[in-house]
Amino acid sequence: MGASLGAVPNRRYAILGTGALGGFYGARLQQAGTEVHFLLRSDYEQVQQQGLVIESPEENFTLPQVYAYRRVEEMPRCDVVVVALKSTHNHLLPALLPRVLKEDGVVLVLQNGLGLEAEVAQIVGAERVMGGLCFICSNKVGPGHIRHLDYGAITLGEYAANYQVGGVTERMSQIAQDFTQASISIHLAADLLLARWRKLVWNIPFNGLSVVLNATTDALMADRYTYALAEQLMREVALGAKVQSRAIADNFIQEMLDDTVKMKPYRTSMKIDYDEGRPLEVEAIFGNPLRAAQAAGVQLPQIAMLYQQLKFLSDRTRAQSPEKE
Incomplete structure (x- = not known):
């Protein structure tokens, strides 16, 4: 559990749910040089034509070109698959995750609530799941247009079966490094359930x-x-x-x-x-x-x-x- 992601100098990310959270964090990762692939639904045409627009007190920026997809089948397999969908759409995950996750990859669940990692673990296995808690005020104000208002830190934690204390792993540190490079404050939690x-x-x-x-x-x-x-x-x-x-x-x-x-x-x-x-x-x-x-x-x-x-x-x-x- 919690193994390293291997000697991957540049991890490839997938964002499932390009809204207020996924759009903001994915855009910041890409801006910092990380390869990011975005799954979009209703916003696909707009993002293809005009890119991703981020308003933020820290910096307004537009990514004129992003890797955007309508269907998960078109996406490459990724090292880190970020689940930023609303949890009301988690019934879609059994069809999405196996298609886009690398064999040695990890799913990072950036959703609110309790018990979400356990649901994802049933699809991909407990050893391939990590949880993230976002402390951010951010809204999607239009197609491909995210307005970040305040905060932005993420707390990361490893999922272990039945929410046992997972400790801080090398894999967590590697992902934290990617977010830190994107100017996102990261806290590593030894106990995801807490x-x-x-x-x-x-x-x-x-x-x-x-x-x-x-x-x-x-x-x-x-x-x-x-x-x-x-x-x-x-x-x-x-x-x-x-x-x-x-x-x-x-x-x-x-x-x-x-x-x-x-x-x-x-x-x-x-x-x-x-x-x-x-x-x-x-x-x-x-x-x-x-x-x-x-x-x-x-x-x-x-x-x-x-x-x-x-x-x-x-x-x-x-x-x-x-x-x-």
Whole structure:
């Protein structure tokens, strides 16, 4: 597990899901000299004609030419396959991953939620899976047009069967080197499961409340009632982590609250999906953590209420616009 990617001086990357995350990180990797191949759907024509456009406080740039594909069958096999699709599209992965992943390659899952690496491991094997958590404010504002607002760091961790602690491997260090060269801040986590729960401390309250209460992050933090509710939800996430033998300290929760107060006004990815009538990542971000806690005999009532509200809204959206599935 966690073997080296071999003596590959220039690793070849595939980006599955060229949206707010995949488009931004893939473009930065290519700009830094890495070979990157992008799988596109509705944006294919625009990107072929005008390239990938990135707006960022750090630097605005356009990649006039990218390796763009409509179908995975047209793509070369790659050393690192980045899964940046919404988790609502993970049913496509059994058809995508085996076609584009090299025999000694690794799948890097850049998605929100819990249990995603385990699903990918069933397709390609546990020893070929790594998880990544993106701490970034980024939106796709048009075809092939990404607007990066703030942050951008990635936490990397090796997946091991049943989320055993995988440690920091040579393979992680190699991939981190590629991202660092692209001016992306990388943190290497020895414990991927703990990193996933820590990310949920932010994702559960703010993705959920932004949809249910129709609010941006700044509005949620400015009101004392929703500030208190966000903190209570964070503490429930910490309880969920605890039943899986992972500890989240109180000062980490306070740090997340403080960082969100300082954050530029942000419409979360789930709020954008809801506003655009797209499926919501309710199961990965809310359902899987709830079920993990319940399997250990622990209830998370406030998260459960948010989950049930989001399921209602998501199901109603799907009934109204099934073509966006």
